Amino acid sequence: MTHVLDPTAPGRPVAPGAPDAFADVTRSDAAFRAFLHGLPGVDQVGAEARAAQLGTRSIKTTAKAWAIDTAISMVDLTTLEGADTPGRVRSLAAKARRPDPADGSCPQVAAVCVYGDLAGVARDALAGTGIHTAAVATAFPSGRASREVKLADVRDAVANGADEIDMVIDRGAFLSGRYLDVFDEVVAVKEACGDAHLKVILETGELRTYDAVRRASWLAMLAGGDFIKTSTGKVSPAATLPVCLVMLEAVRDFRAATGTQVGVKPAGGIRTTKDAIKHLVMINEVAGPDWLDPVWFRFGASSLLDDLLLQRQKLRTGHYSGPDHVSVV
C-alpha cells in the first residue's frame, strides 16, 4: 500500500466528473484513501438512536395524507425476478400509471425498475406518462463481471430505452481498499449512461459499517452518481433507517461542500406506509425539505405501493378495505 505521505506516490489526471472542490482527492490511491478515511466517523449507537428517535414522530391527518401521496410519487415500482416477462412488465407499467384504478386523484409513481432486457417494454408501456424507465445494470446484483461486460450491460439497457441506470459498486474492491478502482468504474459507467441518470447502489448490507456507508456515499457522489442507493434488494439487511440517515447526511454535506445535489434511494425492505413516512420525516429533518421530491428521493419497492394505497383509501373512506381493493401485477 502506498502511504499517504509517500512523496513518490504516482499522480494521475483529475477525473472529469469530479466537482472542483474535490478535484485532487482522486489524484492517487493514497490521496483518495486519506480523503475517505478523513471523513468524520459515524458513531453506531448514536446514529441508530437518532434514527429511532425520528421514527417516533407522529404523522397524522393532513400531514399523513400529504406524506402518502408524496411517497407514492417517489416509488420506483420494481420487478427484478428471473421469471419476469414482457407481460408482467406491462402489467407493472399499467399499475405505475394508475396505482389506484378507482381513484383518479392518486398520483403516479416515479419510475418502473426492471432488468435491462425489458427496458424497452417498460419504456413503450410508459410512453407519454412522464414515468421514468429504470434498469439495473453492471452485472446486477453481484457486480461480479469484467468492466467491459458491465459497461456493455449499461449501454444495452440505455439502448433499450432506460433513462435511469441502477448500477452496483464493486463491493469486493471497496472492502479490500481499492477505492480508486471503484471510483473509476463509477466514472466509466456514468460516461456509458450518456443522458441517463445514474443511481449507484452501495449494497450497504455487505459494507456492514456506517463508516463504510459514508465513504462509499462520498465515493459515488465524487464519481458523478446522480443518486446513491442503499441496496439491490437481494441482500439482507437491505435498506434500514440508520443507513438512510447516514446517506442523507452525506448528500446534505456534499451539497454544502460542492453545490451539487445528489438524490437518495433506499431499496428493499420498506414495505409499510409507516416505514415510508419515517423516511420522509428523516429527509425533512436531516437532509432538508429540498429532498422531499421524486427528483431527489425514491423508494425502491414492490409491495410498499400496495400498503400506501390501502392507507390512502383508509384515510379517505375512514375504513380499511383489503388486498382485493388494490390491483395485483
Next chain:
Amino acid sequence: MSVFEYAPAPESRSIVTLRSHYGLFVDGEFTDGGGAPLKTVNPATEEVLGEVAVGTDADVDRAVRAARKAFTRVWGPMRPADRGKYLFRIARLLQERAREFAVLETLDNGKPITESRDVDVPLAAAHFFYHAGWADKLEHAGLGPAPRPLGVAGQVIPWNFPLLMLAWKVAPALAAGNTVVLKPAETTPLTALLFAEVCQQADLPPGVVNIVTGAGDTGRAVVEHADVDKVAFTGSTEVGKQIARSVAGTRKALTLELGGKAANIVFDDAPVDQAVEGIVRGIFFNQGHVCCAGSRLLVQESVHDEVIASLQRRIGTLRVGDPLDKNTDVGAINSPEQLARIRELVGIGEAEGAHAWQPEGDLPERGYWHKPTVFTDVTPAHRIARDEVFGPVLSVLTFRTPDEAVAKANNTTYGLSAGIWSEKGSRILAVADQLRAGVVWANTFNQFDPTSPFGGYKQSGYGREGGRTGLRAYLKES
C-alpha cells in the same frame, strides 16, 4: 412554511382525572394540610390544574411519626423478600399506569410528552424494579454481612423530573428497609400524589411512604425534624448549603445532589453528526432543566465553525411548543420565576459580549417559554460559563489541546457530569480520568440507568444515587 408540515398530534389528556383539591398523604390516607393551599399550574398554558394542600410543622410531625411507627412495627421487621414484593408491585403499577403518569407529568411540569412517556416514567419504573431486586440481597451490597436501615428518611426533591426524582429517592430507601417522608417541589406535586394512590393500590402498609406537599417552609420542616435519621435532597446548591448547615452537628446522614455546569467536550476527531445530537440532547433535553445538562460546549478550535454550523442547522429543526403534542421537542419553562432567572442570565451573557443565536420561529403566547439559545464567543470568565442557567441556553467555549480542554472543563465550582466526543478510545479514557465530574459520558450524553451511580464532586453535592453504591446512602454497616 415547510412543504411537510406535521399536523398537530396531541396526546389526549382524558386519561388523567384532575381534582380541584389535593391533600397530603400521611399514614396511608389523604388528609388536609394546615397551611394555605398552593395552586399548581400548567406552565404551557398558565391553566390552574388544582389546589394542593400545604403541610405545616405539625403536618410534617404527623408524617414523621407515621413513618417512625411504620419503620419500627411493620417495614423494619418485615422479611426482606416481602419488601421486595411491594416494590415489584409498585414498579408494575407504574408501568400499567404509565400513560396517566406521563400525561400528568407533562401537564404539571411542561416537559414534552415524548420525554415523560419515553424517559421519565419508564426510568422511574426501572428504578423500582432494580431496587426491588436488592431488597433481599442487601448482604451482598458490600456493607458487611447484615447491613441495617437508617430509619426514617426525609427527602426533598426538585421540579425538573418530579416522578423520576421521587423514584430515585423512594426506591432505594424502601428497598433498604427505611420509611420515608417526601416533599415534592411546590410547582410539580401532582405525580407524587398520584404515586401515593399507587402506594394505596399496592397495599403498601400505611406510613411507609408519606408525601407532604408545600413550599420551602415545608421542606425545611422535613429536613429539620428531630426524628428524621436521614436527609436526602436534590435541588439548588444554595438550598443544599442551607440544608448542610442545618444538618451539621446532628446524627442525621445526608446526601445532596445539587447543581452542575457540565462540559461537553468535542474533539476534532469526533463523529460530528452524533456529537451534534449529543450537544442538543445535552442542553435542550427537558428545556435544559437538568442538573447534569451539558451547558458548556467545549469544542476544539479546528472544528468550531463546522460544529456550530451543524448545530445551528439541527437546532432549527427542534419543535418548540405544546408539550402534549407528540412531535414537540422542547416544552415550556416550568415557572415564571425560572423563566425570569434564565432571561436575566441571557441578558448578562449579551452584556458581557458573548454572541447569542436563536432559531427562527414563534413561541406560544400564553405560558412560560424560552427559545433554544446558543452563545458563542464565551470565555471562562463569563457569568454564562460559570453560573448554572438551568434552561435551554448553551455556552460555547473553545480549546486547542486536550490539556486545555481538561483545564477548562474542570474550571467550575461544580462537578456533576461531563461528556467527551472522540473516535479515539485512548483519548476518551485519558481525558475521562482527569475530569472531576461524577458522571462522564463518552460519545453520548444524558443517559441514565438505575444500575449506574449518579452524583457530584465539589459543589454538585455528595453521596451517590443508583447502583450498588447508591444503597450506601440508606444503610448502616453491621
